[in-house]
Amino acid sequence: MSTIDFKPGLIQGGRAPGYETYKHASHFRTKDEEFDACKTGMWLFLATEVLLFAGIFVWYSIYRMMYPDAFRNGSSYLDWRWGGLNTVVLLISSYTMAMSINHFQHNRQKEARRNLVITLVCGALFVAIKLLMEYIPKMTGWHFDPTMSHAGGEALTKFGGLFYFEQGYGGKLPGILFSYPFATDPHENMWWSLYYTGTGLHAAHVLIGMALIARVWWFSRPGVENYGPKHYTGVEMAGLYWHIVDLIWIFLFPLLYLIH
Amino acid sequence: MSTLHPTSGSIPGHADDHHDHHDHHGPYYQSKGSFWTNVWDWCTTVDHKKIGVMYLIAVLIFFFIGGVLALAVRTELLEPVRTVAGQVTGQFFKSDEGIGKGNEIYNRLFTLHGAVMVFMVIIPSVPAALGNFLLPLMLGAKDVAFPRLNLLSWYIYFFGSMFAGLSIYFGGVDTGWTFYTPYSTTTDPDQSRVILMVLGAFIMGFSSILTGLNFIVTVHKLRAPGMGWFDMPLFIWAIYATSIIQVLATPVIGITLLLLILERVFHIGIFDPGLGGDPVLFQHFFWFYSHPVVYVMILPGMGIISEIIPVHAHKKIFGYRAIAFASLGITAVSFLVWGHHMFSSSTELAATIFSALTFLVAIPTAVKVFNWILTLYKGSIAMNTPMLYALIFLFLFSIGGLTGLPLGALSTDLHLTDSYFVVAHFHYVMMGGTIIAFVGGLHHWWPKMTGRMYNEFWGMTGAILVFIGFNVTFFTQFIMGVQGMPRRYATYVDTFQIWHVVSTIGSYILLVGFLVHLFNFIASLRGRVAPANPWGALSLEWYAASPPIEHNFEHEPIVKHGPYDYGEVVPFHCSEEDYPLADKPAGASAHTVH
Ligand code: HEM
Numbered sequence: 001m002s003t004i005d006f007k008p009g010l011i012q013g014g015r016a017p018g019y020e021t022y023k024h025a026s027h028f029r030t031k032d033e034e035f036d037a038c039k040t041g042m043w044l045f046l047a048t049e050v051l052l053f054a055g056i057f058v059w060y061s062i063y064r065m066m067y068p069d070a071f072r073n074g075s076s077y078l079d080w081r082w083g084g085l086n087t088v089v090l091l092i093s094s095y096t097m098a099m100s101i102n103h104f105q106h107n108r109q110k111e112a113r114r115n116l117v118i119t120l121v122c123g124a125l126f127v128a129i130k131l132l133m134e135y136i137p138k139m140t141g142w143h144f145d146p147t148m149s150h151a152g153g154e155a156l157t158k159f160g161g162l163f164y165f166e167q168g169y170g171g172k173l174p175g176i177l178f179s180y181p182f183a184t185d186p187h188e189n190m191w192w193s194l195y196y197t198g199t200g201l202h203a204a205h206v207l208i209g210m211a212l213i214a215r216v217w218w219f220s221r222p223g224v225e226n227y228g229p230k231h232y233t234g235v236e237m238a239g240l241y242w243h244i245v246d247l248i249w250i251f252l253f254p255l256l257y258l259i260h
Numbered sequence: 261m262s263t264l265h266p267t268s269g270s271i272p273g274h275a276d277d278h279h280d281h282h283d284h285h286g287p288y289y290q291s292k293g294s295f296w297t298n299v300w301d302w303c304t305t306v307d308h309k310k311i312g313v314m315y316l317i318a319v320l321i322f323f324f325i326g327g328v329l330a331l332a333v334r335t336e337l338l339e340p341v342r343t344v345a346g347q348v349t350g351q352f353f354k355s356d357e358g359i360g361k362g363n364e365i366y367n368r369l370f371t372l373h374g375a376v377m378v379f380m381v382i383i384p385s386v387p388a389a390l391g392n393f394l395l396p397l398m399l400g401a402k403d404v405a406f407p408r409l410n411l412l413s414w415y416i417y418f419f420g421s422m423f424a425g426l427s428i429y430f431g432g433v434d435t436g437w438t439f440y441t442p443y444s445t446t447t448d449p450d451q452s453r454v455i456l457m458v459l460g461a462f463i464m465g466f467s468s469i470l471t472g473l474n475f476i477v478t479v480h481k482l483r484a485p486g487m488g489w490f491d492m493p494l495f496i497w498a499i500y501a502t503s504i505i506q507v508l509a510t511p512v513i514g515i516t517l518l519l520l521i522l523e524r525v526f527h528i529g530i531f532d533p534g535l536g537g538d539p540v541l542f543q544h545f546f547w548f549y550s551h552p553v554v555y556v557m558i559l560p561g562m563g564i565i566s567e568i569i570p571v572h573a574h575k576k577i578f579g580y581r582a583i584a585f586a587s588l589g590i591t592a593v594s595f596l597v598w599g600h601h602m603f604s605s606s607t608e609l610a611a612t613i614f615s616a617l618t619f620l621v622a623i624p625t626a627v628k629v630f631n632w633i634l635t636l637y638k639g640s641i642a643m644n645t646p647m648l649y650a651l652i653f654l655f656l657f658s659i660g661g662l663t664g665l666p667l668g669a670l671s672t673d674l675h676l677t678d679s680y681f682v683v684a685h686f687h688y689v690m691m692g693g694t695i696i697a698f699v700g701g702l703h704h705w706w707p708k709m710t711g712r713m714y715n716e717f718w719g720m721t722g723a724i725l726v727f728i729g730f731n732v733t734f735f736t737q738f739i740m741g742v743q744g745m746p747r748r749y750a751t752y753v754d755t756f757q758i759w760h761v762v763s764t765i766g767s768y769i770l771l772v773g774f775l776v777h778l779f780n781f782i783a784s785l786r787g788r789v790a791p792a793n794p795w796g797a798l799s800l801e802w803y804a805a806s807p808p809i810e811h812n813f814e815h816e817p818i819v820k821h822g823p824y825d826y827g828e829v830v831p832f833h834c835s836e837e838d839y840p841l842a843d844k845p846a847g848a849s850a851h852t853v854h
């Protein structure tokens with residue numbers, strides 16, 4: 001733990017902030033011991049996450065060898081720019097998450113919370129891009145178009161042109177649901193199964209990570225201020241989790257979007 | 261050095277401990293008020309001892325269910341099924357729909373037997389039940405590192421087993437406990453029971469992961485002051501090694517089962533060849549988890565034996581470090597040998613490599629066995645139920661391990677694979693090893709857990725019955741297996757009948773043996789009150805009261821001697837008259853326990 005010199009202040013009502021009054025669980029000898037234990041536990045948990053995704057990566061490598069054409073063809077439907085944008089979004093969020101921890105350690109509560117919010121917004125942006133620009137068009141053929149340039153045109157539209165329909169684009173679904181009419185390889189549905197399983201499992205992790213961060217944000221609100229120089233276990237753990245989610249994407253992105 | 265001092269209350273975090281109002285000094289299970297107050301207290305407890313007891317009760321119930329299924333399987337096998345003049349004879353699971361239906365019922369029963377015994381009994385038996393109770397006590401800690409996570413693990417286990425129970429309620433599965441594809445992707449396509457069973461195993465996996473994680477951190481962070489790594493009891497080493505496997509192997513089965521569920525729901529081709537998938541990939545994934553997991557099953561059992569033998573032989577364990585490192589060695593090698601379950605479905609080169617690696621496992625295993633035997637040599641052996649079980653373990657586990665060798669050798673395995681020889685092999689290791697050690701450990705720590713002594717005569721009687729019943733049941737299966745009796749069939753040719761009959765009789769003897777234990781345990785709850793250290797043992801759990809108080813120890817212990825320094829120090833709560841010190845003049849080193 002860092003040993004930064006710090007003068008405790010009082011928050012509204014003369015109550016000491018949560019990180020000042022925090023008492024570690026009684027079966028630990030010291031607060032540091034508790035922190036170390038949590039950290040060890042979290043690292044072990046991250047190892048299990050990596051192993052979980054290892055199954056997806058093995059699946060990927062074997063089926064890429066077994067059905068090279070289906071995979072080459074399938075991956076050519078993915079637009080690396082959306083994947084790339086999402087990569088950037090996640091990298092920024094990892095940075096703000098790390099900054100948030102740093103701010104808490106130095107008791108800059110406002111900055112810390114601001115960084116948490118940016119992290120959350122990035123997480124939401126990631127999921128939104130995934131859904132609107134990738135999952136929904138590929139599955140249904142409905143494209144998202146914030147410029148509404150198709151309104152009044154020939155294409156079918158919804159929500160005043162916010163979505164427009166492209167014939168013969170959708171149906172890229174996993175397994176038995178696959179109905180894309182222009183598939184050139186009989187095993188193309190396997191590529192989509194892998195794509196949705198891998199990215200879907202990852203997206204679920206993004207959502208869990210966001211929930212953890214939101215929890216930290218809630219307990220750091222003025223009047224509670226649970227995290228500060230002397231106690232920031234919760235933030236640190238949420239941060240570690242968030243970084244592994246980022247890291248897994250860093251591997252998924254090139255495998256799915258860049259290798260053709 | 262032979263003293264054990266309580267701390268003077270100056271340990272940080274100790275002083276502010278006495279804030280709530282109930283009595284901290286009674287037994288951990290003492291009543292907290294009305295019946296429902298107590299129910300609520302147990303359901304929400306974060307006390308590792310209560311959680312351990314809850315696991316124990318669940319495991320024993322599932323052991324009973326799994327046992328009934330096994331007896332049903334054995335009863336079907338009393339007679340080969342024949343069709344004589346259009347009449348089916350010898351089928352226990354009769355059905356109007358003919359032999360096929362009876363066979364299907366049989367398939368479901370042995371599948372459920374295997375799945376219940378593996379996922380719901382053996383895996384949680386020693387680590388989750390005894391481990392939870394003992395690990396913090398043996399380390400001199402107040403609890404595991406994450407008590408609430410511990411309770412969560414218990415609930416995950418509970419809900420996972422509910423899913424499995426639902427699956428059984430809807431008719432159960434017939435895929436074999438290994439869920440091999442394409443059985444598991446194609447049978448009962450219109451039913452949810454395969455999914456429910458797989459989901460149950462998937463959920464229980466998380467319980468296993470979180471328990472393992474919790475234990476690893478506990479061992480790292482919560483050892484009592486003065487307890488270095490090599491001052492830990494060997495049971496802790498075993499649990500530690502087990503936990504590593506649980507944490508590193510279980511996620512792989514997690515993703516495998518998840519993919520299996522997706523494959524069934526969306527018909528995505530991963531493991532099912534009919535959909536373009538690869539069934540051998542499933543086998544690789546499955547055994548990458550399940551071979552290491554056979555060591556999740558046996559390592560804790562070995563840990564129990566490493567405690568029972570020195571305590572009841574009252575002798576320092578021979579080769580402490582060798583046994584500790586053997587646990588870690590087994591852990592490491594266990595991740596490299598999964599292919600030996602797939603000799604008949606892999607390439608020659610792969611099979612040869614896996615075969616060679618498999619023999620490596622035998623080395624650390626044998627190191628342990630020899631060390632236990634050398635510990636017994638010239639010990640002052642107290643022949644009681646735990647010791648008897650330790651000896652039974654040595655005998656049965658040696659047979660189980662040695663018969664692993666012909667299975668690990670390619671040429672012999674091709675003859676023996678999928679035969680009763682394999683069935684006998686893994687029962688000798690899993691039941692003759694783990695379950696035997698578990699029951700022995702239950703007797704050994706029963707006084708600590710309940711505060712009562714069991715009856716020694718009936719304990720020994722039960723042990724002898726179990727020993728006889730076990731060998732009658734399973735040794736016959738080696739013979740049948742070598743002669744070619746395949747596993748997983750309800751029907752067989754008449755020549756095998758004699759062996760099947762003997763084996764079935766053995767299984768009934770086993771039942772009687774376990775019932776004797778059950779009644780003995782129940783009776784003991786009204787029996788003699790146990791002293792704090794009935795066996796004169798040196799590890800820290802015996803320093804606590806029997807049963808321990810809620811926070812385990814009145815004062816945090818500081819460790820000043822090893823857990824096996826027999827003859828060098830007088831055990832806690834004991835007098836030197838009963839436990840004379842070997843190489844020192846009497847009275848030279850009597851120690852005080854406060
Ligand atoms: C010296 C140590 C061991 C060796 C060399 C060994 C070797 C083997 C081999 C080669 C097989 C595959 C046989 C076949 O299917 O053809 C096998 C099966 C099995 N072994 Fe072991 N084994 C050892 C110890 C253990 C232990 C300690 C356990 C469990 C506590 C265990 C549990 C099993 C189980 C459950 C199976 C059968 C799985 C199935 O197909 O359903 N083994 N063993």
Ligand SMILES: [Cu+2]
Binds near residue numbers: 550
């Ligand atoms: Cu194996």
